[in-house]
Amino acid sequence: MINGIAQGLTAYFVWPGLLVSALLGWLFLWLSRKLVARMQRRFGPPFYQPFFDFVKLLGKRSLVPAGMSPLLYYGLPLAAVISITLVLAVLPLPGGVRASFTGDLILVLYLMEMPAFCDVLAGFASRSIYGQVGASREAALILGYSLPFIASVSALAIQAGSFRLEDVLAQPFSAVHVLAGLAFVLAVPARLKSNPFSIPNAEQEIVAGPHVEYNGPALALFELAHALEFVAVASLFALLFVPRLPSAGLTLLAYLGAALLLVVLTSLLAAATARLQIHRAFRFYWTWGALAAAACVVVAVIF
Amino acid sequence: MGIFSSILKRSRRRSPWVYVLNAGSCNGCDIEIGAVLSPRYDLEQIGALRQGSPKHADILLITGPLTLRSAEAVRSIYAQIPEPKAVVAVGSCPATGNVFAGSPTVEGGVLNAVPVDVFVPGCPPRPQAILAGVQEAARLLAEGKTGRKQEAPHD
Amino acid sequence: MPYRIPIGPYHPALEEPYKLNIQSKGEIVEDVSVEVGFVHRAIELLAQRRNYVQDLVLVERVCGICSNIHTLTFSMAAEQIASIRVPDRARYIRTIMAELERLHSHLLWAGVGSEDIGFQTMFMEIYALREKVMDVLEIISGNRVNYSMNCIGGVNRDITDPDTVLAAVREIRAGIEKTIIPIFTANRTILARTRGVGVLSREDAVAYGVVGPIARASGLAIDVRQDFSYAAYEELGFKIVTQDTCDVMARVVVRALEMLESCRLIEKALLELPGGPLRPSELVTVIPAGEAVARVEAPRGEVVYYLKSDGSDTPVRVKIRTPSDLNIPSVRAMARGQALGDMAIIQASVDPCCSCTDR
Numbered sequence A: 001m002i003n004g005i006a007q008g009l010t011a012y013f014v015w016p017g018l019l020v021s022a023l024l025g026w027l028f029l030w031l032s033r034k035l036v037a038r039m040q041r042r043f044g045p046p047f048y049q050p051f052f053d054f055v056k057l058l059g060k061r062s063l064v065p066a067g068m069s070p071l072l073y074y075g076l077p078l079a080a081v082i083s084i085t086l087v088l089a090v091l092p093l094p095g096g097v098r099a100s101f102t103g104d105l106i107l108v109l110y111l112m113e114m115p116a117f118c119d120v121l122a123g124f125a126s127r128s129i130y131g132q133v134g135a136s137r138e139a140a141l142i143l144g145y146s147l148p149f150i151a152s153v154s155a156l157a158i159q160a161g162s163f164r165l166e167d168v169l170a171q172p173f174s175a176v177h178v179l180a181g182l183a184f185v186l187a188v189p190a191r192l193k194s195n196p197f198s199i200p201n202a203e204q205e206i207v208a209g210p211h212v213e214y215n216g217p218a219l220a221l222f223e224l225a226h227a228l229e230f231v232a233v234a235s236l237f238a239l240l241f242v243p244r245l246p247s248a249g250l251t252l253l254a255y256l257g258a259a260l261l262l263v264v265l266t267s268l269l270a271a272a273t274a275r276l277q278i279h280r281a282f283r284f285y286w287t288w289g290a291l292a293a294a295a296c297v298v299v300a301v302i303f
Numbered sequence B: 001m002g003i004f005s006s007i008l009k010r011s012r013r014r015s016p017w018v019y020v021l022n023a024g025s026c027n028g029c030d031i032e033i034g035a036v037l038s039p040r041y042d043l044e045q046i047g048a049l050r051q052g053s054p055k056h057a058d059i060l061l062i063t064g065p066l067t068l069r070s071a072e073a074v075r076s077i078y079a080q081i082p083e084p085k086a087v088v089a090v091g092s093c094p095a096t097g098n099v100f101a102g103s104p105t106v107e108g109g110v111l112n113a114v115p116v117d118v119f120v121p122g123c124p125p126r127p128q129a130i131l132a133g134v135q136e137a138a139r140l141l142a143e144g145k146t147g148r149k150q151e152a153p154h155d
Numbered sequence C: 001m002p003y004r005i006p007i008g009p010y011h012p013a014l015e016e017p018y019k020l021n022i023q024s025k026g027e028i029v030e031d032v033s034v035e036v037g038f039v040h041r042a043i044e045l046l047a048q049r050r051n052y053v054q055d056l057v058l059v060e061r062v063c064g065i066c067s068n069i070h071t072l073t074f075s076m077a078a079e080q081i082a083s084i085r086v087p088d089r090a091r092y093i094r095t096i097m098a099e100l101e102r103l104h105s106h107l108l109w110a111g112v113g114s115e116d117i118g119f120q121t122m123f124m125e126i127y128a129l130r131e132k133v134m135d136v137l138e139i140i141s142g143n144r145v146n147y148s149m150n151c152i153g154g155v156n157r158d159i160t161d162p163d164t165v166l167a168a169v170r171e172i173r174a175g176i177e178k179t180i181i182p183i184f185t186a187n188r189t190i191l192a193r194t195r196g197v198g199v200l201s202r203e204d205a206v207a208y209g210v211v212g213p214i215a216r217a218s219g220l221a222i223d224v225r226q227d228f229s230y231a232a233y234e235e236l237g238f239k240i241v242t243q244d245t246c247d248v249m250a251r252v253v254v255r256a257l258e259m260l261e262s263c264r265l266i267e268k269a270l271l272e273l274p275g276g277p278l279r280p281s282e283l284v285t286v287i288p289a290g291e292a293v294a295r296v297e298a299p300r301g302e303v304v305y306y307l308k309s310d311g312s313d314t315p316v317r318v319k320i321r322t323p324s325d326l327n328i329p330s331v332r333a334m335a336r337g338q339a340l341g342d343m344a345i346i347q348a349s350v351d352p353c354c355s356c357t358d359r
């Protein structure tokens, strides 16, 4: 029992939870920034940049915006961090706890939406017009990317006939995986709010989107949640679409490779595009996203 | 605690986010700040980012001689930046009013509104100088030596 | 959901402080009003208190982007009153400076525009190219901004090494032809953000009295360089650029083609640079009594200076009318019915310059 609790705590706070994922997330963020900078023929930030950004924000004096309750102000980013860490703790990465239970996939799907929901709430609660416009855009975008994202994961679950991660992962590789993988990748840029789907935080129109009123430690938490989300999306991708190799070490390496690939791809896309209008982004997801979603679900049901 | 505060000190120096504020400049300084973002000077290599909201910023870059209509905004935007913060006055205008000194609609120098930590002289200063100014301000931030109210040039 | 969204006066989309009051329904803009005056420095008043030599320094700082144009127009007005003939070499150098300035201004605009549609890579690409223009300006004048090239009766500095400048300009032209124009006309995300957006019909363009690239993008063939030729445009054979799709894309294309035309003019002027003096042998400090109007095509359109002298060393009246003064209000006609997210690029497509407008 004690052992179990200790294991759970380790999974939550160390690996694959908070500590390691935060470091990994910062590394990913840095990599993405550096890649974009290099493609723009700039030198780019040093590798410790996201970490120093985080610490600096923690060390700033916070001003709770007028008209917003401190509970909400700090609660939202905290909730985002807590829930996304939970996702990471539950994922059966090599070396983590293998506490798979029925429906854990659904839990993962839900918890992964939490940071985005917290963003939206933060935007609406901020009482700033920019925050509200940003929030409504983000809400629309969630509707958009959820379609291929959820369909992709569901297709695998349908194929396995279970919403238990262990069962889903036990499935042999098939056409469903390819299609679902495509749908998943389609959803990634919008999930991570990177170009061309960065409209919720379009600096040129609405200053800083939902986070406009946030500053100091609370903003640091949101940034942390973003870094963790990066890792969560990448790990889920690796888990679902990279076959497990005989040894845990090799599997981990393969996962890392897949995650890095995802980071590189999104950065390349971000550097090569302009920001799409919200209605275009929405239309994109409701045509191509819907198509990909339908394709993988149909294939999963038929086979 | 010792470790944390030394890391904090380093990160303040390494991550100065800037907010650019035009207090009635002729644009000359603003376009040079734009050039600082460009690949040749690359502001991001010292960890600095240009932020759209003063609430996310550490350093306020002010250009222009402080026109009467901008004075209020300068004060309020300065107040919105969470502590610790630094101010860099870019160009000759915010230092003295430059060629606009003596104009009835210009206050002649931003010291009338906010404390300034670093002056970057020039009309306009070269991008390298602006970059150095930001770095200097970041160093002051790390050492906690910002916000000294220097005496105003005239009452 | 009806919103009232104020953009500005201090906002990341705006290079300079001015205020757009947007009234929108959901994400659709219903109406916009514009408020300027945040950078008013009373330059006209100051100019009437200082002598002509000091005034040249002052009017250069009306706007840091088109600084050269202001000293040029001011000098032209003074020369007109004093009937000073500008030496040929000076006229050519003035043309070269004016066109270089147009290059840097249009590139600056293209960079800011790409940032407004969230295309950071394009911004970097353009700014990297713009640095080359800045280098040329620095080679010629010794400064990157505010070149202080013009004096009454001629220019202050010579172009001592036309070949270096020529090589640099050719490189810039290649950059514009090979990267800027293809990306702006082929990248799907850019097209999605510019085509059919922010239309200013020909009628509206006339009604608002817009000038410069905006007017030319709405099918009006007006350009001071063609209509009231000055400096060396007559000899160099200026060709006007117009488009008639009236949208943001048209403004992009007009400016892009104008940059090529500028490169051509600069190259030709450098090759045909006549010899001779640069300015009158003696510094002109006193202008005889009289009045004059001078007009010049700045990067953003027509600049008009009215100058009145009473025969002393200080002008009695200096009136500056800048292009953005006319162009900024047209945002209203462009914005109605557009998406809120397009406001940034629409206002940027006008290339508003507030330090000119407010003076």
Ligand code: SF4
Pocket (backbone or CB within 6 Å): B024, B025, B026, B027, B028, B029, B030, B063, B064, B065, B090, B091, B092, B093, B094, B098, B099, B122, B123, B124, B125, C061, C064, C146
């Ligand atoms: S210092 Fe010079 S370049 Fe800068 S804003 Fe003032 S006048 Fe313009």
